[in-house]
Amino acid sequence: MSDLVQPVAADEEAEFISRARRSAQWRAFFLRDKKALIGIIILTVLVIAAVFAPIVAPYDPNGMDFSFMLPPSLAHPLGTDDLGRDLLSRLVYGTRISLFVGLSTVAIALAVGVFLGLVAGYFGGFVDTVIMRYIDLQWAFPNFIIAVYLVAVFGTGLSNVIVAISLAYVDDFARLTRGMVLSIKQEQYVDAARTLGASEWRIMWRHILPNAVAPLIVQATVSVSYAILAEASLSFLGLGVEADTPTWGLILADARSFFSRAWWLGVFPGVFIMVTVLSINFLGDALRDLFDVREVKDAG
């Protein structure tokens, strides 16, 4: 009886140790890598600002009064725009849209791309050819240009922009997943699972995908920053969200005629974009070092 109890206890202990080691690894990761720490802190602040925007923002983002184009002051830390709206409040609300677009587009692109890559890489043959011909075609063009093409087809507006940016990033994830699947497929544990009678889907989800997670996490992190930049660019060009939504790109576009008189309207929205993208890039870079991932596509 005691013979039987022993291994279970040892198992639990081993799991406890490995869990402790993993959390120690993460702690060491943040302590050693200052960039990761800075990135996480800034992102946490931004997420809090986005979630609690009505509390954090000092004014109503669309509230107009006669305080037109006031330079930064105590009452309006980042100044006001041509309609007397408080810039800081508008930028805080803009954080919501930017983070939402960044995360949702990457979630969709990840889901679709991983599915296509997994199916193409695992089954090979005709399915692979059909999927990869399309992915290669998309790969020949920069993601942002694809997003512009797709907005040309779908039209503007928040949901169309999300669909356009998501589809534009599918090729990155599909190619990455397919490449991983092709190499993991050769591993003995996949053969072992098949010998034990595991179904195709089970092998794909339980045995292959978990081993491809690290590079996908790095790619997803980097893609969030590019998606945020893409949304800002589209909004700036007038191809983004609806006209009165406060987003960083649109605030910049609206302020175009006033830059010479009101520099704060041209500077601060960009600072918000830059700081957000920078902290995501810091995090992505640190994760890349942590997982020792190379060769992640690095361009929008």
Place this chain on the structure above:
Amino acid sequence: MTQYLIRRILGAVIVMWAVATLVFFMLRAVPGDPVSAMLFDLGDASAVAQLRAKFGLDQPIYVQYFKWFMLLLHGDLGNSIYGSRVAVSRIVLEALPRTLSLASLSFLIAVVIAVPAGIISAVRRYSKLDHTVTVIAFLGLSMPDFWVGIVLIIVFASHLQWLPAIGYAPLSQGLWPWLSHLILPAIAVGTAFSAIIARMIRSSMLEVLKTEYVSVARAKGLMQWRVILVHALPNALIPVITVMGIALALLMAGTVVVENVFAIKGLGRVLIGGILNRDYPVVQGAILVVSAIFVFANLIVDVLYTVIDPRIRLD
């Protein structure tokens, strides 16, 4: 080599055909009808029907596709649906030199900054200088290109009044007018590009500096600059050129946005203007030409790569 070239060119032609076909069918699948756009959504049913017949839009889609494709092969991209109905090919031809000027100047500025920065970073690894370059590169990658353009306009055009804020002057009006209009947008486009190239050169330089032939060159007592520039740099550039296709794509994407900041009527502005006006022939034409530039640039990068590194086997 010839065989490889032919295969790559054929591939490029097929990609262009696929893009043209996709664009044709996707733009026709959209709910917004170009004819109603033309009549500003005000036309009555008979007027719409008349115009549809005039443009052949009442014919089956495959007939339209065939006709359109035949015209395309003759370089006819159709006409803008607005105003004096200018030929799209003319609009595009007028825009092309502007975009190419901007893109090449951006490329030049970016490389001139990135190559020395990358080399210094690698040679003085972990020094203060290296950290500074790294931080600047990170900032460069994180700044939206259109915002860099805006800040440059605020500083150098509005406040200092050194350079014009918007517009474009063709090279035929003289070198300085051309250059003065392009410097600010070129810096805006080139910033992110420069950051990427500098990071790549740094990492590939670090790899090369570890190799034996560099040690040998040093052991022979060659000067440091000679080891770095003559022995290490050419080999360090090879991996940089492989990813150049991706980097060039970024540069072109930047051009499309930045042209709109500086009101340069290049392809990017034509494309975005076309989308905003629902001017489908213009959108179609601009997409095709922008796409052709990418496909062509990638082709050149691939060929260049095989020329530069004789170790590459073409099959």
